[in-house]
Amino acid sequence: MSTNESVQNIQEQIVALLPRLRRFARNLVRNPHDADDVVQIAVERALLRLDQWRRDARLDSWLFKIVRNAWIDEVRARGRRAKIFMLEEAGEQIGESSMEREIDRWSAETALIRLPEDQRLAVSLVLVEGLSYKDAAEVLEVPLGTLTSRLARGREALQAMLRLPEGESS
C-alpha cells in the first residue's frame, strides 16, 4: 500500500465485510462468541499483512482464507478447548435428536451444520458466500477438482436432508 489513505480505504472495506466474515466464521465455530473471536484474530492479522494481499484477488476471499487459518491455529492452540467443544456438541446432538422427529424438513442451517467440515466449507463459500469455484479452492488451499468434488458430495448430502421437491430424480 502506498499511502495512509489507501490503508484507511481498505480498512473501511474490511469493516463493510465484517457481517459476511462473521457469517462464514459461524460455519467454523458454532458458538457465536467464539466465532467472533476468530473473526477478530483474523482481522488483526489481515491488517498486519495487508502487503500480502494481491490486488487482483478479491478482498473477501483473501479474508475468508485468513479467517479459516486463524480458526485452524486456534483449534490447534487449544487442544484442551477442542474437548470442551466436543462435549458441548455431544450435548446438543442429544437435545436435537428429539426435535428432529418433529420437523419434517430440516432448515438449510441445520442441514449445513451436519455436513463434514470439508463439504461444509465448500458449500458455505460457493452457495452461501457466492464465491467462484476458483476463489473457493484458493480459500481452502485445495486444487479445483478437490473443491468441486467436495461441493458435489456436500450438495448430494444436503439434497437428501432437505428433501427438496425435485429430489426424486436420480
Next chain:
Amino acid sequence: MTISDETLMAYADGELDAATRASIEAAMQEDPEVAKRVARHRALREAMRGAFSAVLEEPVPERLIAAARGQSTAPKGAVVELAFAREAARRKPSLGVRWQPAAMAASLLLGVGLGFLAWQSRSGLIQSGPGGELVAKAALAEVLSTQLSGDRAPALAMAHLSFRAKSGGYCRTFSLTGTDASSGLACREGNDWKIKAWAESPRDAANSGNFRTAASEDSPAVRAAVEASIDGEPLDHAGEIAARQAGWAAAAKR
C-alpha cells in the same frame, strides 16, 4: 450424451464457459431428465443462499469494527488471579509460551479493581469466607453443584469444564453473565466451591454498559490455572454425571 452431475452442478453455479453452457441448454431441451437434474441443483442453491443470513442483520460488535480499523482494543479487564496461577508460574516456568498468560495475570494481581470486588459482594454470587478466601454462593454455587458443562440454562452462571485436581478434589470452570461478566475456576472443598482464579471478561469499549452473555470461553488466566492444577484429562459427560452424583466429594486418589 450422459452429462455428469458435477457438470450440471457447475452449470447451475454459472461456472461453465459459453460453449459448454450452450450444449447443456440444448440437452435440457431434449431431455426432461437433464432439465430436472439442473432444477434440482438450482433449488438447492436457492435453499442454501439464506443460510446463516440472520447474522448479516445483527449489529457488528464494536470490538470487531475497532479491530478492522486497526484500533487496538486491549480488551482484557481487571484480572483477579489467585493461588493457582501464581503457584503455576512459580512451579512450572519450563512450559514456556503456554504459561505466559499465567505470568501476565500474576503481574496484574496488584491491579485488582476495587469495583470488581465490590460487585462480587453486591451480587452475592461470590463472598468472602471466614479465612478471607472467596466462596461461590447462591446461583453460582447452585450451577457449579448441579449443572453439567455447557448446559445453557437461563442462569447467571454457566459451567464449562470439570476436572479432578492434583490435590484430589474436583474443580470446575465457570462464567458469569451480565455487565460484570467474568470467568473463573472453583474447586470443591468440603461443602463449598472455593474460587481459585477469576478474570473479568473482555469488555466492548463502546458497549461497556451493555449486558454481555456468558463468555463461552475461559479467559487465558483461568485456562492457565486449569493447566496448573489439572490431574489428567477433563471429565467427560459420564464423568461429570458421576461426580455430580457423588456430590463432587473428592474420591480416593487412584
